[in-house]
Amino acid sequence: MMIMRKLFHERLDQLAAQLDDMVVLVEKAMRDATTALFAADPAVAESVITGHGDVRARQAAVDETALELLAREQPVAGDLRTIVACLRMSTDLRRMGKLAVHVAEIARDRDPATPVPAPLWETARSMSDRALALVAQAVAAGDAASAALLEHDDDQVDQLQQELYRRLLAGTPGVAVEVAVELALIGRYYERYADHAVDLGRGVAYLTGGNALDATVGTV
Amino acid sequence: MMIMRKLFHERLDQLAAQLDDMVVLVEKAMRDATTALFAADPAVAESVITGHGDVRARQAAVDETALELLAREQPVAGDLRTIVACLRMSTDLRRMGKLAVHVAEIARDRDPATPVPAPLWETARSMSDRALALVAQAVAAGDAASAALLEHDDDQVDQLQQELYRRLLAGTPGVAVEVAVELALIGRYYERYADHAVDLGRGVAYLTGGNALDATVGTV
Numbered sequence: 066m067m068i069m070r071k072l073f074h075e076r077l078d079q080l081a082a083q084l085d086d087m088v089v090l091v092e093k094a095m096r097d098a099t100t101a102l103f104a105a106d107p108a109v110a111e112s113v114i115t116g117h118g119d120v121r122a123r124q125a126a127v128d129e130t131a132l133e134l135l136a137r138e139q140p141v142a143g144d145l146r147t148i149v150a151c152l153r154m155s156t157d158l159r160r161m162g163k164l165a166v167h168v169a170e171i172a173r174d175r176d177p178a179t180p181v182p183a184p185l186w187e188t189a190r191s192m193s194d195r196a197l198a199l200v201a202q203a204v205a206a207g208d209a210a211s212a213a214l215l216e217h218d219d220d221q222v223d224q225l226q227q228e229l230y231r232r233l234l235a236g237t238p239g240v241a242v243e244v245a246v247e248l249a250l251i252g253r254y255y256e257r258y259a260d261h262a263v264d265l266g267r268g269v270a271y272l273t274g275g276n277a278l279d280a281t282v283g284t285v
Numbered sequence: 286m287m288i289m290r291k292l293f294h295e296r297l298d299q300l301a302a303q304l305d306d307m308v309v310l311v312e313k314a315m316r317d318a319t320t321a322l323f324a325a326d327p328a329v330a331e332s333v334i335t336g337h338g339d340v341r342a343r344q345a346a347v348d349e350t351a352l353e354l355l356a357r358e359q360p361v362a363g364d365l366r367t368i369v370a371c372l373r374m375s376t377d378l379r380r381m382g383k384l385a386v387h388v389a390e391i392a393r394d395r396d397p398a399t400p401v402p403a404p405l406w407e408t409a410r411s412m413s414d415r416a417l418a419l420v421a422q423a424v425a426a427g428d429a430a431s432a433a434l435l436e437h438d439d440d441q442v443d444q445l446q447q448e449l450y451r452r453l454l455a456g457t458p459g460v461a462v463e464v465a466v467e468l469a470l471i472g473r474y475y476e477r478y479a480d481h482a483v484d485l486g487r488g489v490a491y492l493t494g495g496n497a498l499d500a501t502v503g504t505v
Contacts, residue, residue, distance in 0.1 A: 132369065139359040149352065152369065156376070234463040243454040245462045246469040253473060 073138045076130065080151050081272070083127045085204075087158040088265075090120055092200045094165035095258060099193045101172035102251070103181060110173035113165055120162035127155040147272060154268040157261040161200075164254045164261075171247050182240050185232060185248060192225035196255040196262070203266035207273040215266040222259040226252045293358045296350065300371050301492070303347045305424075307378040308485075310340055312420045314385035315478060319413045321392035322471070323401060330393035333385055340382035347375040367492060374488040377481040381420075384474045384481075391467050402460050405452060405468060412445035416475040416482070423486035427493040435486040442479040446472045 094113050101110035131152050134140065140148060181189050199218055206212050229252045233245045240248075314333050321330035351372050354360065360368060401409055419438055426432050449472045453465045460468075 132365070135355070135369075136361045136365050139361075141356050141359075145352070145356050149355070149372070152372070153376075156373075230466065233466050240462070242460070242462050242465045245466050246450065246453050249466040249469050250473060253470060 073134070073140070073144070076134055076138070077144070077147065080127065080130050080134065080148070083123065083130060084151060084154055084158070087120065087123050087127065087155065088200065088204055090116075090123065091158050091162045091165065092197070094120065094162050095168070095200075096197055098165040098168040098172060099197060101169055102193075103186075103190065105172070105175070107173045110169040113169035114173065117162055117166050120159055124155045124159040128152060131155075150268045150271050154265055157264050157268075161258050161261045161265075164258045167254050168251060171251060175247060181248070182244060184238070185229065185240065188225055188229050188232065189248060189251065192222055192229065192252065192255050195222050195225065196259040199259050199262035200265070203262045203269060206266035206269045208270070212266060212270045215263055219259050219263045222256060226256045293354070293360070293364070296354055296358075297364070297367065300347065300350050300354065300368070303343065303350060304371060304374055304378070307340065307343050307347065307375065308420065308424055310336075310343065311378050311382045311385065312417070314340065314382050315388070315420075316417055318385040318388040318392060319417060321389055322413075323406075323410065325392070325395070327393045330389040333389035334393065337382055337386045340379055344375045344379040348372060351375075370488045370491050374485055377484050377488070381478050381481045381485075384478045387474050388471060391471060395467060401468070402464060405449065405460065408445055408449050408452065409468060409471065412442055412449065412472065412475050415442050415445065416479040419479050419482035420485070423482045423489060426486035426489045428490070432486060432490045435483055439479050439483045442476060446476045 094116060097109050098113045100106060101113065131148050134148055135145075138144070195218060199215065199222070202211065202215050202218065206215055229248060233240065233249055314336060317329050318333045320326060321333065351368050354368055355365075358364070415438060419435065419442070422431065422435050422438065426435055449468060453460065453469055
């Protein structure tokens with residue numbers, strides 16, 4: 066029985082390692098998409114778009130491992146919730162990868178002669194920087210303090226998004242309709258990316274011994 | 286043992302009934318948000334926004350039932366995948382409810398004197414009608430033909446979104462920047478709502494005996 070437990074925990078470690086690989090891949094995708102957007106580099110944008118198949122394949126692999134563990138090991142209590150948390154985290158990570166694709170699509174298709182307009186650059190750049198930083202914070206979220214910081218920084222992303230919208234809606238001089246539409250969507254993509262990073266952080270906090278998931282996965 | 290199985294299947298029926306209730310609630314939320322948007326009715330919009338707490342509470346209840354079933358009944362094979370499918374469907378439904386809130390927020394905050402502009406009304410209205418209809422189709426998706434139709438109609442939503450974007454980017458006369466930004470976001474919300482409806486349909490197809498989930502939840 067002890068050996069079975071040991072094997073089970075080795076499989077759980079494998080699941081965690083698969084998630085770590087997804088985090089690296091997805092973080093790089095959004096970082097590259099952001100570079101492509103601000104440096105107007107369509108080749109980098111294209112690589113993010115074509116790379117998404119790998120993210121999807123890795124999510125399928127995580128889900129397969131998780132389902133297999135649920136079926137074969139019949140875990141209860143903490144182990145059960147750990148596996149369900151991993152299933153949720155793989156879904157968050159795939160969505161984050163898809164949001165990177167959406168940013169990359171705008172970066173690829175936009176006219177390189179029309180970069181992000183100067184009056185909005187600072188806000189858009191602060192927003193993307195902050196959203197990107199959240200993933201590293203999410204992975205490090207092992208205690209209540211880190212989790213609280215994560216929520217705080219996500220609020221800052223939301224505020225930057227609201228500032229971007231206010232400026233767009235106020236009709237910033239020199240910003241054409243098509244640029245305003247692109248920037249509104251970009252703002253939305255980074256906001257959602259940050260939201261998923263917070264969800265990811267809650268999962269990490271749970272896996273590393275916190276209780277942050279209790280409210281969302283019931284009381285079993 | 287037969288009695289245990291019977292009880293287990295009663296709990297599964299309960300889970301399905303909880304999901305049905307969520308579908309009714311979420312579909313009404315998006316229908317009301319759409320009415321609020323096109324009829325410029327801020328009171329209806331407000332009711333959608335305040336009603337979202339109920340959607341969240343119901344998702345928590347679905348998840349609790351699902352986790353309890355996983356822990357107590359130790360299901361394998363089909364039963365296991367059914368429960369995991371229900372967990373995914375509850376997440377889809379909560380997100381759909383949140384998208385209705387986003388549409389309602391725009392409907393509440395926009396100037397009632399500036400309705401959806403006439404040249405874009407038809408496209409926006411076709412898109413929202415189609416997206417709303419997808420949920421009923423998703424719930425009915427019990428066979429391969431319905432599932433294929435669902436994908437086809439979701440493609441139409443995507444095409445309408447692209448048409449809306451093209452018109453916005455071409456600078457439709459009489460459409461101010463702030464209206465263009467709002468419509469771009471609204472287009473994105475309905476597109477995501479439709480995507481989640483397709484995911485929901487895949488879940489329903491699986492629960493009613495199809496195999497559509499095989500590709501996404503592994504081969505256990």
